[in-house]
Amino acid sequence: METVEVSLGERSYPIYIKSGAISDSSFFVPHIKGTKVVVITNTTLEPLFSDKILSALNDFDVKIFSIEDGESFKTLASYEKIMSYLLENNYGRDVTLVALGGGVIGDITGFVAATYQRGVNFIQVPTTLLSQVDSSVGGKTAVNHPLGKNMIGAFYQPKAVIIDIDTLLSLPKKQFSAGMAEVIKYGVLGDIEFFEYLEKNHKAINDMDTSYLINIIKNCCQNKADIVAQDEKESGVRALLNLGHTFGHAIEAEMGYGVWLHGEAVAVGMVQASELAQLRGWLTADDVLRVTNLNQNFGLPSKGPKSMTLDNYLVHMKKDKKVQADTIRFVLPKQIGKAILVNDVTESELKNIL
Incomplete structure (x- = not known):
């Protein structure tokens, strides 16, 4: 235990x-x-x-x-x-x-x-x-x-x-994969060693090896507990846990709740956030590829619905809980293992990646 x-x-x-x-x-x-x-x-x-x-x-x-x-x-x-x-x-x-x-x-x-x-x-x-x-x-x-x-x-x-x-x-395999999106999130936003652990051991995790499952669950719970202890009501650092969610929630809302699983939408959102970070010169193309590949190693998608336009994303993003003073705030990785909250993303940048 x-x-x-x-x-x-x-x-x-x-x-x-x-x-x-x-x-x-x-x-x-x-x-x-x-x-x-x-x-x-x-x-x-x-x-x-x-x-x-x-x-x-x-x-x-x-x-x-x-x-x-x-x-x-x-x-x-x-x-x-x-x-x-x-x-x-x-x-x-x-x-x-x-x-x-x-x-x-x-x-x-x-x-x-x-x-x-x-x-x-x-x-x-x-x-x-x-x-x-x-x-x-x-x-x-x-x-x-x-x-x-x-x-x-x-x-x-x-x-x-x-x-x-x-x-x-x-769990159906699809549901397990969806859960892995939230697991990967912890590595991208604040724990490079955990990200590398997932890269190295994806086969054993996919095979549902008990010791690996206990390890990843404990690691994620500890990471979240540490953040919640600092910021219970999301006035600061806890917002980082929303990495991928601003994009992901827009996908879920636009497509209809349940059409895309939450984890599937978050996985795509992580890749989109990584691409936005690359556009700003924070991540390299190889970094984005690592995030994409890790998602794909767990059966997760890396591209949003083809039917969604920039306007479709924006109408939902403007209702996101992180919006302050009518400004959409995004969680973006400065590097794999470190994320920050930004409030100056332009529609031009979003158009570039979407």
């Missing part, structure tokens, strides 16, 4: 990483308030994992509530369904919510937890690589709006993150 601590004073919490963790009550019990637990999951995952998590929560009054599977259901309508279930069944402030699923389930359950009766306990049990290395850690919760991704939400920290790497065995 590996443990990473997210240090946020009284809101600090552990991240447990272990094979079989989902069935182990010792990870859950210390973080549950009261006797009632509601596990929020989706219709795909419920038959796969409900028996395991119910065995871990055997000493509690547990109910499972499932919503439809997919990014297209990360909506206010799904949020309202969960809220209605909690209210109809008279759950109080002593309920603990457990988010069993990927980024969609984690984000929407966290937002429910942040707002139900002004805040109740919740525990993250991420089942996808993307959610294990990124979205389950740091307290960002949200739902999508047709005009922008994650535009309705709150910063609200879980009581614990319980990562069972065995859940990755149920």
Whole structure:
């Protein structure tokens, strides 16, 4: 087992990483308030994992509530369904919510937890690589709006993150690859040694070697925990974690949520950010090729949708959460392993790379 601590004073919490963790009550019990637990999951995952998590929560009054599977259901309508279930069944402030699923389930359950009766306990049990290395850690919760991704939400920290790497065995290859985009991101934005580790060991990682999976998950969680501890609500350094996301969110919104997986869009966004950095003389052509090749080694795309024009990108970028004073801000790599936030990217530059 590996443990990473997210240090946020009284809101600090552990991240447990272990094979079989989902069935182990010792990870859950210390973080549950009261006797009632509601596990929020989706219709795909419920038959796969409900028996395991119910065995871990055997000493509690547990109910499972499932919503439809997919990014297209990360909506206010799904949020309202969960809220209605909690209210109809008279759950109080002593309920603990457990988010069993990927980024969609984690984000929407966290937002429910942040707002139900002004805040109740919740525990993250991420089942996808993307959610294990990124979205389950740091307290960002949200739902999508047709005009922008994650535009309705709150910063609200879980009581614990319980990562069972065995859940990755149920993932379609495409979903695993999408998660690797967020893994690669950590190397590009701040850890050249980790980037080189991924380059060297991509075959073993693709083969789902347990020791390599635990290592990359721990590394990503530690990197994110360190950044969140410095900047919980993204007023500074935490914005660097959005490398590739300004481009990527535009792709997701334009194409329709769920048409492109989040990780696929972020992978393209990383390449586009790297090309923009090359245009500025920060990265070499070889650097951009390394980022592109690493994405491709994990089955990720490197080019955006052919149908998208500069105007298509801009209409969504102007609604990005990093926009300040009507200026789009971008995270760009100064070199592989070091990224910065810039606010002076011109439309001419964007046209050049898009």
